[in-house]
Amino acid sequence: MDIAMKPRARLVTVLSVLGITITAAGFGTPAALGVSPAPHSRPSVSVPVPADCLTSYDPYQATPAFLRHCGDGIYRAQKVAGLPGGGRADVYDVGGVRTVEPVPPQGFDPLTASAAKLAEYGFPPRPAGGQALRTWTFFMSKAHVVPDPGYLVTDKAMEIQAQRTQRPVNVTAYDNPIWAGNMSVSHTYTNVYAYWLEPNIYSSQCSPTAESTWPGLGGYNTGTLVQAGTQVNEPGLGAHQAWYELISGSTNHFIGLPVTATPGGQFITEVDRISGGYNIFVENGYTGASKPVTVSFSPYDGSTAEFIVEDPEGGWASGGPYLSNFRNFEVEDAEASDNGGSVFHGLAYWPHYDDVMVSPADGTTMAYAGGAFNSGDSWYDYQNRCY
Amino acid sequence: VLAAAVIAVAGMAGAACSSSAGNGTSSVPARPQVGSRVLCQEQSRVTAIVVERLNVPAANHITFAFPASVRVTGSGQVRAVVRELCALPANSRINCPIDSGISYQIRFLPAALHLASVSLDPTGCRYVTGLGTPRRYASDELWKVLAAAMAITKPGVIPLCEFSGSGPGALCQV
Numbered sequence: 154m155d156i157a158m159k160p161r162a163r164l165v166t167v168l169s170v171l172g173i174t175i176t177a178a179g180f181g182t183p184a185a186l187g188v189s190p191a192p193h194s195r196p197s198v199s200v201p202v203p204a205d206c207l208t209s210y211d212p213y214q215a216t217p218a219f220l221r222h223c224g225d226g227i228y229r230a231q232k233v234a235g236l237p238g239g240g241r242a243d244v245y246d247v248g249g250v251r252t253v254e255p256v257p258p259q260g261f262d263p264l265t266a267s268a269a270k271l272a273e274y275g276f277p278p279r280p281a282g283g284q285a286l287r288t289w290t291f292f293m294s295k296a297h298v299v300p301d302p303g304y305l306v307t308d309k310a311m312e313i314q315a316q317r318t319q320r321p322v323n324v325t326a327y328d329n330p331i332w333a334g335n336m337s338v339s340h341t342y343t344n345v346y347a348y349w350l351e352p353n354i355y356s357s358q359c360s361p362t363a364e365s366t367w368p369g370l371g372g373y374n375t376g377t378l379v380q381a382g383t384q385v386n387e388p389g390l391g392a393h394q395a396w397y398e399l400i401s402g403s404t405n406h407f408i409g410l411p412v413t414a415t416p417g418g419q420f421i422t423e424v425d426r427i428s429g430g431y432n433i434f435v436e437n438g439y440t441g442a443s444k445p446v447t448v449s450f451s452p453y454d455g456s457t458a459e460f461i462v463e464d465p466e467g468g469w470a471s472g473g474p475y476l477s478n479f480r481n482f483e484v485e486d487a488e489a490s491d492n493g494g495s496v497f498h499g500l501a502y503w504p505h506y507d508d509v510m511v512s513p514a515d516g517t518t519m520a521y522a523g524g525a526f527n528s529g530d531s532w533y534d535y536q537n538r539c540y
Numbered sequence: 541v542l543a544a545a546v547i548a549v550a551g552m553a554g555a556a557c558s559s560s561a562g563n564g565t566s567s568v569p570a571r572p573q574v575g576s577r578v579l580c581q582e583q584s585r586v587t588a589i590v591v592e593r594l595n596v597p598a599a600n601h602i603t604f605a606f607p608a609s610v611r612v613t614g615s616g617q618v619r620a621v622v623r624e625l626c627a628l629p630a631n632s633r634i635n636c637p638i639d640s641g642i643s644y645q646i647r648f649l650p651a652a653l654h655l656a657s658v659s660l661d662p663t664g665c666r667y668v669t670g671l672g673t674p675r676r677y678a679s680d681e682l683w684k685v686l687a688a689a690m691a692i693t694k695p696g697v698i699p700l701c702e703f704s705g706s707g708p709g710a711l712c713q714v
Contacts, residue, residue, distance in 0.1 A: 327709060328597040331664060332638045359568050365635050372637035376666075376713040380635060387634055398635055407634055465634050467665035470595075472572045472674060513595050513641060514569045540568055 211391030212306035213411040226307040243301050251449035254301050263293040275432050275445025277423040278494035285497035288348050288486045292421050295441035307408050326507045331468040333510035333520035336459035337489050337503035344494040345458035346423035347487035351414035352479035354385050359475035359539035363387050365463045371454025377401045381422040381433045383414045395435040401452030415439040458489035462534050470513040475539040486530045499530025578672045579655050580626040588613045588649040597641045600709025606692040617689035624685045628675040639664025640711045662703045663711045
């Protein structure tokens with residue numbers, strides 16, 4: 154597919170401001186795009202975004218013209234590399250983050266693959282036993298990697314600074330305006346996955362509304378957070394479309410993936426810390442459509458592992474959307490490992506906090522995780538109010 | 541819990557609106573709106589600022605070493621804060637680190653200018669609202685300048701962490 158790379162105007166501006174140069178195969182630099190770099194280091198910025206781009210759309214179904222109209226960042230594969238065991242890897246450079254989408258060879262069966270082959274193709278490691286192994290087997294038996302569209306689309310990039318961390322705090326509930334869920338603490342976590350029934354969205358008295366659902370590592374004690382999940386009613390993504398996001402002291406990448414959850418159906422995402430980066434895996438357990446991604450990203454905060462429902466964009470009180478009415482949905486199995494993915498325990502089995510989404514308006518609970526069962530790996534998430 | 545937030549959100553949002561049934565029945569508070577006149581168009585006319593801390597979640601037991609409201613009148617300090625705010629890049633995030641709920645609101649004087657107040661979040665999305673286009677801070681520099689203007693700078697303490705507070709539920713997401 155011939156798609157010219159033209160990052161969104163605000164992306165280009167921000168990257169220019171931050172001195173970042175996109176080097177994907179000669180595309181994407183401000184010069185290549187005919188966009189002048191910012192004239193000085195910290196300008197005042199005001200970049201209009203067309204109104205029709207502020208709606209939900211699947212970037213892999215949208216036309217190139219529409220993506221260009223919205224100024225979305227489109228990153229073509231720099232190269233296609235053969236993998237030692239067969240198959241191939243499509244390699245991207247997304248704002249300096251090396252991103253690999255492995256495509257296993259025909260006949261690849263994760264159920265019988267070695268640990269090395271699973272890692273090579275970006276699949277989650279096989280747990281040693283317990284519910285984690287049963288969940289892994291369920292999803293791996295259905296998994297089929299969706300065709301790589303040959304490009305990645307992003308609309309977020311920024312740079313901030315990281316300077317220090319702080320120890321987890323000794324509380325069991327944490328009131329906050331944007332997160333609801335269980336968050337494991339007091340260990341250094343290397344892997345987290347969650348298998349949930351994708352929320353159905355019901356009518357609401359609030360408008361606009363949105364929600365995102367994701368497991369991730371970090372984002373509590375530091376500003377470093379690596380997460381992957383689904384979301385509803387956010388600009389630049391289709392309803393229930395999968396995504397991953399890398400946030401750190403220096404970078405933020407938000408990437409949509411060509412996999413969509415089925416409301417009410419099983420969905421799993423896993424984030425695995427590997428040497429120098431992460432393996433990220435998403436799968437619609439209803440259709441089997443899956444996508445493994447390997448990213449080079451050194452920032453790492455393993456001090457928490459969480460499964461969260463979020464009121465995105467900072468929540469309504471920050472000018473973002475109100476929280477969607479999802480009533481409730483079941484988290485079938487959400488677990489984390491602190492030993493590289495061999496032994497997992499439920500997020501509410503580990504020492505954990507209950508993150509309670511509380512309204513900045515009056516302190517009313519907006520969303521929360523109900524009591525956990527099955528050794529802390531299952532619970533229901535409830536929405537109580539949209540604001 | 542979050543008692544002060546009622547006032548804060550009302551202040552940010554203006555009049556609340558109500559809507560029909562669905563997920564709840566009470567009035568829905570309006571999301572923050574940008575005032576009719578924003579700071580960066582009038583920055584040279586600002587003579588003082590008032591920095592107010594809002595939305596401290598009581599359940600998280602966070603304390604602070606400086607008052608909840610601080611007035612800054614020194615022209616150099618005021619100019620430095622305004623300059624820093626107006627230099628912030630535009631951007632947003634879709635999903636963010638956890639937000640402690642704490643925010644700071646800066647009001648600009650004289651009141652006759654009718655400038656929209658600006659809101660800063662020391663955790664979470666790192667948003668700065670009230671400047672027209674949504675913005676966010678890209679480094680600790682804004683908090684350094686603000687701490688210096690408010691004369692609350694402490695040796696060895698990262699300004700962002702000073703604004704984030706201390707105690708069991710305090711976060712310092714640098």
